[in-house]
Amino acid sequence: MLEKIKLQLLILQLQLRVKLLQEKLTVPNLSSPSFLIIHHGGGNWGFEQVNKHHTDKWGFISSLGFGIGYQYFISNSGRVYQGRADNEEGAHTIGYNKQSIGICLQGNFEEEQPTPAQMDALKKLVKEKKERYNINIVNGHQNFSNTSCPGQNLYKLIVNL
DSSP, rough: HHHHHHHHHHHHHHHHHHHHHHHHHSSSSSOOOOEEEEEEBBBSSHHHHHHHHHHHHHHOOOOTTTTOOOEEOOTTEEEEEEOOTTTSSOSSTTTTTTTTEEEEESBTTTTTTOOOHHHHHHHHHHHHHHHHTOOEEEEGGGSSSSSOTTOHHHHHTTTTO
């Protein structure tokens, strides 16, 4: 009996996710992003933890079914997660969420350095997005808001991206 209830809940969750995807995919928020905005997580939370935190905080679910506010998240190992489609509104930089792609790296770069794997993944992702959308502006969150994000140790590295 318990297995049957679990299966029914799973089916309902999948149906809801499909409905959300259908609604979101028909109404993209961005025609073409103008900026790439780089962030740091400020701690060591991974994708799942940040996704849960943002989902609980805002409940702003993406067309991909995630609540994370960034389009991309790069873990310490260099794994790139996509939390939002490139053409949909993020929740990462007030006033710029409808015209930018937010990329967050796991870690606190006020206190530590990004890993070589993170930097390799970031360089590849930035190059791809710059070419695809003809973007010339790649900057840290601090260039758009009163914050130290993405931290001094990452900020000095993104000027060459």
